[in-house]
Amino acid sequence: MKEIVVISGKGGTGKTSVTASLAMLGLDNMIVADCDVDAADMHLLMQPKQSETSDFFSGVLAVIDQDKCIQCGKCAEICRWQAIPVIDSKYEVQALDCEGCGYCALVCPVQAIKMESQNVGDWIISDVKSSTKMVHAKLHIGAENSGKLVAKVKNEAKALAKSKGLDYVLVDGSPGIGCPVVSSLSGADLVVLVTEPSVSGIHDLKRVYQLVKKFSIPANCIINKADINENKSKELKQFLAKEKIELLAEIPYDDNFTKAMTMGQTIVEYDPDGIGSIIKMCWNKIK
């Protein structure tokens, strides 16, 4: 089984549009995992039909039993996040500030603080139109542990692929270089970088590629909006050559991506002979 992760560093480069297209081409030999759990959009193109939703519990949050509390203030004193201010002469935990470390519960002399596990989101297995299954998630507002939810989505996708004897797991990663990205990358066999020839695109690609290198995962690259800036395009290709990253394809700037999206379609459905054919060529190279 081959696990392919699509990432970009910078947002808005077309990562999800490309991933959904690859998913349409992989058909019934893959499971798709949307690991961009913060801003999960792939379902808008994959149109899930039947879904099975499960709660995801992760991390803990301090809860004070006001009947037991003796107002000693030790919890507030040791909290590094100032998450336990006094409100109406009561010590109250601010959920959005609590890091879930549990230190306060340990120092409370009367055991008035309990650490309660948090429902931080949902994870979902859906039947999608490419005749495969997709694992995706919805992180609750301001929730922590998005890295753990990413790991959950990915592991469920892998287990599903294994149980069905499928050859591919295709992962839509998240932007940035922090914990959700690290979680998306761990255990991957191949990274597909989707970028654009702009100062930001190149800057962010270089940073995220340093992270990819730490994991020693082979990578290749799709340049989207390739004709937007000739000089930057050249600079980008020099970087790819220097790092021995295979350039899979250059996709021109094209409003058809957006038109396809507004119709709930991937570009391989909307424009099969144009950009769709470029992405088909990419899939043939990476599969």
Next chain:
Amino acid sequence: MKVAIASGKGGTGKTTISTNLVKMLAEKQKVILADLDVEEPNSGLFLDGELYHSEDKYRMVPDWDKTNCILCGNCQKVCNFNAVMKLVDQIMVFPELCHGCYACSELCPTNSLPMVPRKMGVLNHYKMANLDFIDSKLIIGEEQAVPLISQTIEYVDDFFGANTLKIFDSPPGTSCPVIEATKDADLILLVTEPTPFGLHDLTLAVDTMIEMKKPFGVIINRFGIGDNNVEKYCEENNIPVIAKIPNDRKIAELYSAGKLLYSTIPGVRMELEKIAEFITDQQEVK
């Protein structure tokens, strides 16, 4: 006054709006821009200024001192993040997993886990006439953006008075880095694009702002591409649409070269003026 420029979806134009807005505002007044997207900070690519100050940023993590350690294993027991592990003959610390709660260190009976600084990033402060620009960059491999974001805000708070207008270019998404970057703001401007992805992620960002009880407005970027569902959504939910930046290949080209737009594309300047006006109105309400 603090204004955070945020968005659910990445790549909607937060940095474009932030950099162009502050440069335009700086023609007439003093303004601060802080790039809080510490994982992938881009604002600096569009601004040039003189480096005024640079400092390494650290967070505190435990470091095992074996001298008096009795290997009781309490440290491992109290850590909720699996960052401390007791082996047969030693204590192992995984600093990248540590959240810095100090529990292992302060609850150690033999003071064998003193907290030591660990470098997580670099903060740079640039000056250009009326504009101060602060930019922090997370070291690659460091997974937690939140401590660097909060220290960057602290730097800005300590350095500039409460009356100065501060613009925060925030990270994308709706999870902990965004909360950290927006929780002190007086006003949030959510940048979106008129597409199904833009709308979906905007609704998540709006829910986050409502949960945080923050005043906010929406800026539609690439206006004209896609459909009109973002406008419909804003109208139905009484969310002010402050400005609409037109969809224009020329803008994408200038952006790709690291160039600012407000002085070359008249339509953009007009929309930025609307944003400036909205901020001033909110300031007066405040």
